[in-house]
Amino acid sequence: MKIESLLIHGGVDGDERTGAVNIPIYQTSTYKQPEFGVNKGYEYSRTGNPTREALEILIAELEGGIGGLAFASGMAATTAVLSLFKSGDTIIIPDNLYGGNFRVLDKVFSNFNIGYKIVNTTNIEEIVEVLENSKEKGDIKGIFIESPTNPLMDITDIELVSKIAKKYGVLTIVDNTFMTPYLQKPLELGVDIVVHSATKYLGGHSDLVAGLVAVKEKSLWDKLHFIQNSTGGVLAPFDAFLLIRGIKTLGVRMDRHEQNANEVVKYLKNNEYVEKIYYPGLEDSKGYEIQKKQARGFGGVLSFVLNERIDYKKFLGSLSIITFGESLGGVESLICHPASMTHGAIPYEIRQKVGIVDNLVRLSVGLENIEDLIKDIENALEESKK
C-alpha cells in the first residue's frame, strides 16, 4: 500500500469482531485471565492495550519499521529513548533543537551522568571530528538529529550521518515531528530510532498530547518496550484512538499545510519588514538540495526575523486568525516566540550564537484560507510599525 492508503488502512484496520470500521477504545486497565498462567495477549494496560497497540503497529508501518511504541507525550517518548543510554555515555545533539529536548538532557539526564555534545549537525566534518576525537574515550554512543531543526529549519543529511554513525558504532535517533512519515522516513535512510511529538502534525487538531517511537530492529523494540513498561509513560486508550483518527487525514493536511506555507513564504519574501526567512523550501536555503533528496516535501513550518521597524511583541498580539501560542502542526495556524517560549530552556548565549534572536518568530501555517492568513499578517505588521 502507498502511504496515502496506509494512513487510512494501516495498523489494525477496524474491529474484526463487530466489523466496526474504527478500532474500539479499550478503556480498561486490566484483563481477565481465564485460568492460571493463561491470558489473551494482554495482562495490564501499562504493558499492552489493544487501542494503543493498533497505533503502535500503525506508526511502525508508516515509518517502515518493525515496531512502534506510544507514549503520553513527545517528551515521554524521547525520555524512553534516552533511557537506553548509560552513565558515562555522551550524545551528540544539534546546536538548535526543540528546547524540551535540550532541557531533558541538560537538566535530567545530566543527573545520571549522561552527557551531550552540541554540534552543528548540518556540518558533517564537525560530526566526524567529534567522533574521531572521542574514539579513544569511546563515550559518544548516540546522535540525536532534528531535521529540520526547531526553530531554524536546518537540514541535516540524515543518510550520511547514519552511515558515519554506523562506522563508529553510534546509535542514530531522528526527531521526525516536523516532517512526519508522510514527507520523510528516517528509518529508510538508515536511522535506528524515530521519535515524534505526535501532539503536532500526526494528531493534527491540537486536541491531544502524545509521543511515538518507531524502530528498525527487534532488539531495540524489546529494550524500549521494557523501558516503556518499567517507567510507565504510556498513552491512554482514548488519546490513542484520537491519534489514529488524526493520522487518517495526515496526507491531505500536509499537502495543504505546505501549499499555504509556500504562499506565506512568497508574501514574506518581498516584505519590507522581514529581515530573514527560514524555510527549507526556499531554493537558496542551505539545506534545499538535501531536503529534496531525503524528503518528499518541505512541510508547513517556517520561521522569520522581523526587522527593527516592527515591534515584534505588538505584532504577535495583533494577529487575529493566527493563534499566538505554543505548539505547531494543528489545523489552525500557530505562531510562537521561540526565545521566550519553546526555546526558553536554551541558554541565552547559545540562542544568540545560533540565531534564535528576540525578533525571530516561528509560524506553523494552518489550513485556513490563504488570503485570510496573508491579510492577518499584513494587518498585524501595519499595527505594529514603530
Ligand SMILES: Cc1ncc(COP(=O)(O)O)c(C=O)c1O
Ligand atoms: C520537534 C519537537 N520534538 C519534541 C517535542 C516535545 O513533544 P511534546 O510536547 O508532545 O512532549 C516538541 C514539542 O514542541 C517538538 O517541537
